[in-house]
Amino acid sequence: MRYQSRILNFYMGNVKNNKIGVLDIETTGLSPHNSHFILGGLLLYTNKGVTVKQYFAESLAEEKQTLLAFLEDIKHLDVIITYNGKHFDLKYLRTRMSQLGILEDYQFPFNLDLYLVLNGHSSLRKLLPNLKQKTVENFMGLWASRTDEISGADSVDMYYQFLQTKSSELRHLILLHNRDDVLQLSQLLPVLEKSDIHKAFFCLGFPVENLYISKISFDSKEIKIHGSQRNPLSYSAYGFDDCPCILDFDRFSEEFYINLPIIKRSGLVIADTKAFEKDFSDLQKYETFENGFLVLKQGNLINYMEANHFVKILLERILEVIAA
Structure with a gap:
């Protein structure tokens, strides 16, 4: 279900088509200089609810074409919601795009980064041991909604095993982890109510x-x-x-x-x-x-x-x- 908020609609409701998506990526490492993009997850809001699209590289050789397909769908959105997307997801994607020589003039939609909102404009940092996505999910009572039981590091190990075995079970577990990440992130939007939201948008920006x-x-x-x-x-x-x-x-x-x-x-x-x-x-x-x-x-x-x-x-x- 799409989160409804009068305040969020004030800041996000005036974009051209009001197309909002939730984004998360999986990579083989933290540095885009010596790792690969292997999976992109994109949750899209529709009139019937939500749909999750995933873009999976069946081999490292498919990284470029998988990334192109992912970016093609992203460019039709007006706003993307991420968790630390400014400093990881989008930064990683831009560097990989440059290294692969694709889409030099590509423009990402406006990025609503929930981590930046919470880190700089809420008291949660003082209340929680850290602001990792799963920690905030637990605080918001969302942990039980997860169906995957692996970490991001586990996902990388499984992907390398998948490259050798082409196991459908491993593929399923990797996709499930990414799917849960975007689904859970979409459910985290009410955490904005725990922030000084007007100050956050003043400092971080908003689309008009x-x-x-x-x-x-x-x-x-x-x-x-x-x-x-x-x-x-x-x-x-x-x-x-x-x-x-x-x-x-x-x-x-x-x-x-x-x-x-x-x-x-x-x-x-x-x-x-x-x-x-x-x-x-x-x-x-x-x-x-x-x-x-x-x-x-x-x-x-x-x-x-x-x-x-x-x-x-x-x-x-x-x-x-x-x-x-």
Whole structure:
């Protein structure tokens, strides 16, 4: 069953097709320089529930074609959910792609990395012995749902045995381990409720249609927004609507930068929404919004939810202008 969350839908529901998948990979080692991609698991949400697709290399010689098939399905998604995917799964895949000489310009969807959310923006690190996926599963009462009884290291040993024997039983156990990993990861989404989710998205980024925010920051005069483009284009401006801001979109680097002036008064950092030809009335629900002015920061305290909402509406307006 697909996890339903008003907050998660706020951050993920505005991507183009709202196609979300859960990703996990199996490899013969931790370093992509001296190991191989052997199996990719992808859980996809459908109208009838969920389906799990697996891409298994029957031999090391099949690594390239198996990886290509895996990546072909990933590219049609808008968001992928991983557990430490930024530092392992996606990093590993990019390096193997480079070494195999495939898909030089490939763009992964936005990555919602649950490990990064929990590690940096929750108290679970203090409560649990570690933040390994299986430890968090146990904390969330999901351990009994596992049907596999092997570890990742066991899976590697079994794969090398499989290469020699072509045992259907070994193949089944390897696939079962990977299948359980993606199924369990999909069930871990409620753990987001244990985090400071608005702070997490402010720090880690979130998608707005075809733009993927990677960093939001403040300096003495501006709010700065940096990210990447899913469908890159080039666009530059030193003014936008009635705001003297800087927009820099580069199709070659696939990045974008936005520098927006802010108002600083009595320890407050304020955004003037009246400078834009866009309806910001959704911000009226916040106590920090009045007469078109939104308080983004009070002293050292950032209003993460309000700041994220402002940035989201702002980027929607910028995309309207760029696409016109």
